Amino acid sequence: MKIAALQMCSSMQVNENVxxxxxxxxxxxxxxxxxxxxxxxxxxxxxxxxxxxxxxxDENIEHTLKALADIARNNALYLHIGSMAVPSGDGRLYNRAFLFSPNGELITTYDKIHLFDADVEGDAPYRESDNYRPGEEAIVTPVGDLNLGLSICYDVRFAHLYAALREAEANVMAVPAAFTVPTGEAHWHCLLRARAIETGSFVVAAAQGGTHENGRHTYGHSLIIDPWGRILAEKAGNEPGLIIAPLDLDLIKEARMRLPTLANRREFSLSVNRHMS
Incomplete structure (x- = not known):
């Protein structure tokens, strides 16, 4: 099965991006x-x-989702829209991913669980929770012969999410993102490779890259990584474009047999400042 990640420098013009x-x-x-x-x-x-x-x-979202469904159907592929903003019902929005089937049906959605509230040196502060409501449900869904675990950007820093997805039989972790340049330079590659290695899964991470209309700078470097942590494809730099790689499901079995971390996992207690008398 061949998969692809699209690197973009999305604007605020919806038609242009679609x-x-x-x-x-x-x-x-x-x-x-x-x-x-x-x-x-x-x-x-x-x-x-x-x-x-x-x-x-409602009108804009309905029109856009129809256009995206048409793209999936016209090209007979699974189309995973990394995310877009939709109303949450409490005055804020959800940062929501959409997955369409090759016949244009909406298979599932995922709302970003972990919101990026951070002061990044060399960049303006981020307060995602000012505008967005966090999701509360992790999602695993079949995509052909694969089981796709859904996440978005900042989620990648929370390993327990991917452990839960792995336990629910995900074998491909999706991490569409818009990483800042400073955090991308420091952590992007190592975080994504770690998520692949610790779960014995492929990781697909389509990224925003470049300078956007609002002045934000994103890191790019879209990646497809195999279950042993090897980079199969990378869009070096921040220029738009596609990366494509074949997924060999035998690599998942091989990695999980060599390092059976799920089987080896143990429950444990925790003591803090425990003094032995």
């Missing part, structure tokens, strides 16, 4: 790809609340 996804899907399908992942906030890369609220109307 057109870029459509072109990438056509190119991927022509090369035999059956699963295509786009980055976090690939449909519109907005940050200000006014921009998000203007975008996230």
């Amino acid at each position: 057109d870029a996804i459509a072109m990438a899907a056509q190119a991927a399908a022509s090369q035999g790809v059956s699963y295509l992942q786009t980055p976090e906030m690939s449909v519109m890369f907005a940050e200000k609340r006014t921009q998000l609220d203007e975008w996230a109307t």
Whole structure:
């Protein structure tokens, strides 16, 4: 099974971004790809609340989801939209991923669980929780012969999420992202390789890359990694484009037999400042 990740520098122009996804899907399908992942906030890369609220109307969302479903159906592939903003019902939004089947049906959605509230040196502060409501449910869903574990960007720093996905029989971890440049340079590759190694799973991480209309800078370096932590494909730098790799399911079995971490896992107690008398 061939899979692909699309690196983007998404703008705040929805039609422009959807057109870029459509072109990438056509190119991927022509090369035999059956699963295509786009980055976090690939449909519109907005940050200000006014921009998000203007975008996230029922009419806009319905129109965009129809266009994305058409892209999946027209190219007969699984289309995984890394995320887009949708209303949560409490005045904030969800950072939500959408997965479409090759016939254009919406298979499942996933709402980002861990929200990025951080002060990054060399960049403006991030307060994702000001605008977004966290999700509460981890998702594993079949994609052909694969079991896809869904996550988004900052989730990658929380290993217990991927342990839970692995226990639920996920064997491909999806990590669409929009990493900052400072954190990307420091942690992107090592975090993604760690998630692959510790779960014995493939990792697919489509990334935003470049300078966006709102002045944000994202790291790029989209990756596909095998269960032994080897990088199968990388979009070096932050230029837009596709990366494609075949997934050999035997590598999952091999990695999990060589390092059966799930079977070896033990429960334990914890003592803090325990003094022996």
